[in-house]
Amino acid sequence: MSRHRKEMPTLSSLSKRQWLRIVAVVATIVMVAGAGVLSADFYQSHQKGSYLTSYSATSSSATEVSRGTSRDDLRAANSGTSYVKVKINGKSRMVFGNNFTDVKSVLDAGDITLEPDDSISPSLSSKVKESTVITIERSAADLDTSEAAIAFNTVKKETAALPKGQEKVQTEGQEGIMETTSLVTRSKDKVTSSNVFASYVKQAPVDKVILVGTGSTSSVQAAAANIGTTVPAGEMQQWAHDYMLSNGYTEADFTATVYIISHESGWRVNAQNPSGAYGLPQALPGSKMASAGADWANNYQTQLKWFWGYCAQRYGSVQGAYNYWLSHHNY
Structure with missing residues (x-):
């Protein structure tokens, strides 16, 4: 009776060419996996001889990187530079600065003014690090969005x-659109405060x-x-x-x-x-x-x-x- 099942080769029986092919496949898998991890980390890119970073305002989601760099590269260029996330009524924003010490120093750097009835966590005197997320809840405040023409x-x-x-x-020329989101507080339909949260080129x-x-x-x-x-x-x-x-x-x-x-x-x-x-x-x-x-x-x-x-x-x-x-x- 003939055997139709193909025998599996042992490691010792592999030829030199087969070994090289296996090594190449493994190396490719490692490279692809590594590239996936890097690309997922803030779309980082390292520019030889340059450590400047910026983002395009035309991207409201802030994922379209104009000039990218890694966290370590950013520190290399600006000793003490760090960034902390601030969430106001659920809306997130990154605040960058040098030598942050406490929550208050982050708010000062981000030009974020607290209202009397705001609740903030952690407290103003709490120490911060890059993993810190500062949460501010502002009662009777709404996020208002407005548009203005760009000539x-x-x-x-x-x-x-x-x-x-x-x-x-x-x-023919066509005006662009600037979209501005502001955190607005009202009292009896009267605006008591308005802080710009984000302003970017929508069109x-x-x-x-x-x-x-x-x-x-x-x-x-x-x-x-x-x-x-x-x-x-x-x-x-x-x-x-x-x-x-x-x-x-x-x-x-x-x-x-x-x-x-x-x-x-x-x-x-x-x-x-x-x-x-x-x-x-x-x-x-x-x-x-x-x-x-x-x-x-x-x-x-x-x-x-x-x-x-x-x-x-x-x-x-x-x-x-x-x-x-x-x-x-x-x-």
């Missing part, structure tokens, strides 16, 4: 496809693009590489434009700046993602911008100077950051 810019791009001097609208504005004819075939290549000239809108953009041109930057650099900042924060100096990312460039933590000035929290000039320095360090230039943003929707 669009007008960008002019040269093209040899049109006669010299002729203009044609390529793309980025769309630039109005105008093609300007050059009528010269020799400028085709230059026109293709030109990202356009942006017309400044508002005081902040006008200052940025004048500052950049007087400090060796180009019109293209300004266009790149406007595009990134419009998508990251909608040009709101105090834009804040629940992750803790803050300001025009959405630096994480916002205190990182202190390297450009002590008034980093409310001075748009200080924030922009930090932003340009960051782009130069990480991408070589602000246009390098712009090109990365176009591909990855963060920088």
Whole structure:
């Protein structure tokens, strides 16, 4: 009677090629498992020679990382830097700071003001560490969400496809949407306090693009590489434009700046993602911008100077950051 069951090979009977194949399979499984653990941990990435971190304000869930790093790398760059989760009426937010000592120091760093009737756990004098979760319950308080328009810019791009001097609208502009969530306390239908909890770009504005004819075939290549000239809108953009041109930057650099900042924060100096990312460039933590000035929290000039320095360090230039943003929707 013939035997149809295939005999199982023993370890001693395996050939050298079979052993190599088994080792390769095991190594692959280990690598995949390790990658899964790393990717699940805050989408961390290590940038060689750089320990700067930030998050895009266009992500309300705060999982779209603009500039990622691990906890250990963050400490290496900023000795004493830590982050603590604060939950107010069930809404979570990360607060970043240096040398936290107690609960009160975390609230101060996060600009969180307690109301007389608030209940907080643990107490203000309790020591904190990164695993600490501070819970605040505020009676008669609601989370109100509002939307505000983000102005669009007008960008002019040269093209040899049109006669010299002729203009044609390529793309109509569209305003963006800035969504702000505030913790509002009312008494007899009257607002007694309102604290901004988060403010992010819900929908980025769309630039109005105008093609300007050059009528010269020799400028085709230059026109293709030109990202356009942006017309400044508002005081902040006008200052940025004048500052950049007087400090060796180009019109293209300004266009790149406007595009990134419009998508990251909608040009709101105090834009804040629940992750803790803050300001025009959405630096994480916002205190990182202190390297450009002590008034980093409310001075748009200080924030922009930090932003340009960051782009130069990480991408070589602000246009390098712009090109990365176009591909990855963060920088």
